[in-house]
Amino acid sequence: MFAPLQNDTFLRACLRQATSHTPVWLMRQAGRYLPEYKATRAKAGSFMGLATNTDYATEVTLQPLERFALDAAILFSDILTVPDAMGLGLSFQLGEGPKFATPVRDEAAVNRLEVPDMAKLRYVFDAVTSIRKALGGRVPLIGFSGSPWTLACYMVEGAGSSDYRLVKTMLYQRPDLMHRMLAINADAVALYLNTQIEAGAQAVMIFDSWGGVLADAAFRTFSLAYTARVLAQLKREHGGVKIPRLVFTKGGGQWLEAMKQLDCEVLGLDWTVNLAKARALVGENGPNAKALQGNLDPNVLFAGPAQIEAEVAAVLGSFGAPHTDPTQAGPTQIFNLGHGISQFTPPESVEVLVNAVHALSRSARQQPG
């Protein structure tokens, strides 16, 4: 059904296998910093118009690959499609973040929640299959969802928030309701990601974008435990091929020891994390060792080419040399930003970044020692 994969560098690095260069892709690599994305978006009329149209979603997913030598594609969609399918009414105003028409703020609203019929998310699975076909095996396709906690943040707040007051009020005042919502979210996310895998996703990523706003103990109880509940239900392979699972908690750098226990292959790290320390804790060999993904500050892309190259070298150097032994697993890095790329980024900066990752990581592997 799908063409054979030509560039498996990303998937190999996810599985901690040696690669000839450090693979690179960027969170939100298909997006507003590209003029061709803006043109397609204008044709589609709205963000959801874009995301729900198979042809448009395929077109914008492939746009960054036409420009840059990226090692993976990521489905063009949103982290909030699942609560939308639960009936909360997702919309995006131009220049603003997502909004839900019907936020979940009381016991009755929590009691109405259930795992949505995946038929309502068919547009996502159709897009996955269409993109996978259009890729023709150039690079693997990553599927994704928001984490149960991150979905809950938006479901209760109804939109982005600066203080998460409403969702945390529910968490502290009615932990029973919060647990009920998170359990439903986790089961829905697991089903959603498994259906993406069946539709053609070759890796899946859970974006715990708001895990970092929780207090230390609350993170373990209300975010990590439900990410683990998703992971426990995910397919490990499809058609005999392993499906790596990536987890990214923005602001989660202090909790890496706990996150190391997750049953997944890759941890994403934001730019506040020291990669050498993270590698020693999580990325080196031993039980539960994981590949690490990250972690350049997206704002580096506003500097000149020489500074971008220097910062890329610093991130690669901070992780240190990945292993090169083809006979066994070992420490690997997947280069990425520490968060989504800014809409104001000059596209030329992305080219400098991608080429620098490839050139520097190739030449480092060729050096003796």
Place this chain on the structure above:
Amino acid sequence: MFAPLQNDTFLRACLRQATSHTPVWLMRQAGRYLPEYKATRAKAGSFMGLATNTDYATEVTLQPLERFALDAAILFSDILTVPDAMGLGLSFQLGEGPKFATPVRDEAAVNRLEVPDMAKLRYVFDAVTSIRKALGGRVPLIGFSGSPWTLACYMVEGAGSSDYRLVKTMLYQRPDLMHRMLAINADAVALYLNTQIEAGAQAVMIFDSWGGVLADAAFRTFSLAYTARVLAQLKREHGGVKIPRLVFTKGGGQWLEAMKQLDCEVLGLDWTVNLAKARALVGENGPNAKALQGNLDPNVLFAGPAQIEAEVAAVLGSFGAPHTDPTQAGPTQIFNLGHGISQFTPPESVEVLVNAVHALSRSARQQPG
């Protein structure tokens, strides 16, 4: 000139001396969640009208002490008074954050910056003296400033920011300009805090509110190094009495090992930090050991009294028993929120919190072992 201090619990805990209970105060304890504050603010007409009027500033500083058994007062002022005195034109719109009329965005603007004449900040020092007198020795008075990096964020962005794109663009593109600005900020903050100490402040706190947005390496270079430059210039005592110095980096939990090297007495921690781990790293005995301040999530105050008490107990329990040996220094905690109190907080919740900290920490000290 000033009445003798009746409650020195906060100062003793700062110096890692044994106390009969865990002292507590709250960041932004004088503020919008108190109806009496709103009344004074309405009389003053504007935030700056309030902050620059000695009588009003004194009145609002003392308001929370009338209601709650807090162990310290903190000067009512803003973290951005220093750049205002540099001529950037600070203002506050109701319901919004601070704004500068003249942000610092290019080389010419950086070159115009200099350490301001402290006469322009006389309203602050007058308020310090007035508040200290009005306190009559009930509890000690904390002075404060923003950190050099946090000031730079606002000076370049001109206001709050969600991505710190402008200030980080300068940082990555023109690190020379950023270093020049930070050096001036550090020297200005040091002079400002020393003048507060001369005016009557009994402890001083540096708010590195935006240190946590920096990448790992950048934090050390552009935030920590300049906080250290401030600390190196601060008075250690005044009139023969030690003046504790507190540093709070919001989002700085990953960098505690580096922050331990700071020449200060107390580190403030936000709610993401595990206090037991922080105590083991920084708070226990040994060279550079420090008192720890924090770290309840302010959103706990939206729950009911029983949950607030349980969360207070959890924070006290996470730090563990402070030392009780009157003959030497040892681990101590100063109870606080992990960030400023929300304007929507019910005042009754603060009473529950303060009383719980006192009662629970007193009874824990009376238990054997």
